[in-house]
Amino acid sequence: GAGVSQTPSNKVTEKGKYVELRCDPISGHTALYWYRQSLGQGPEFLIYFQGTGAADDSGLPNDRFFAVRPEGSVSTLKIQRTERGDSAVYLCASSPRLAEGYEQYFGPGTRLTVT
């Protein structure tokens, strides 16, 4: 079956611009996570959704970052006034449910480069 998909796969933008990154989770998965992976590092948690609501956004670095999941499926990560330090691979993951035995399935990521 189809896995988690993310678009675009690559995004180059200028400093100060606004970007949107999209995540399509596996159909039926209720939990959705965003992570950020900087070069040479492991992924770092940003935000997670259970259904439509952002249940934990403690990993968002500042108020320039925002994410939505209006219908409980597709999610969009939005970054305002991008900075060079935002350059990273943004990973999305989905999970069938929040319970023991859960497993997160990751998408291929969006590589964001801010020039």
Next chain:
Amino acid sequence: AQSVTQPDIHITVSEGASLELRCNYSYGATPYLFWYVQSPGQGLQLLLKYFSGDTLVQGIKGFEAEFKRSQSSFNLRKPSVHWSDAADYFCAVGAQSNDYKLSFGAGTTVTVRA
């Protein structure tokens, strides 16, 4: 808060040799532990996971890992590596809380020489 340390940044092994990747975690209760592999240009793929029960966990691609509570470790092993095992390997810990978010280590890059 939970955290993970992977002491080895880079490991080089010969094809056919055994491989062991170290992972140490910090968490106050029984953790959920995972190993993921990331090949160039690919997404993270789950190799194996530990929630409870048998502390020796078998995964895909011939990998296994052993949970040792006394050492706060979850080391990954493979008896005989193949050239296709060259990749980045990440250990992760998930908390038994309401969000199950993962904390990842910095990863270990494995190079396989012929």
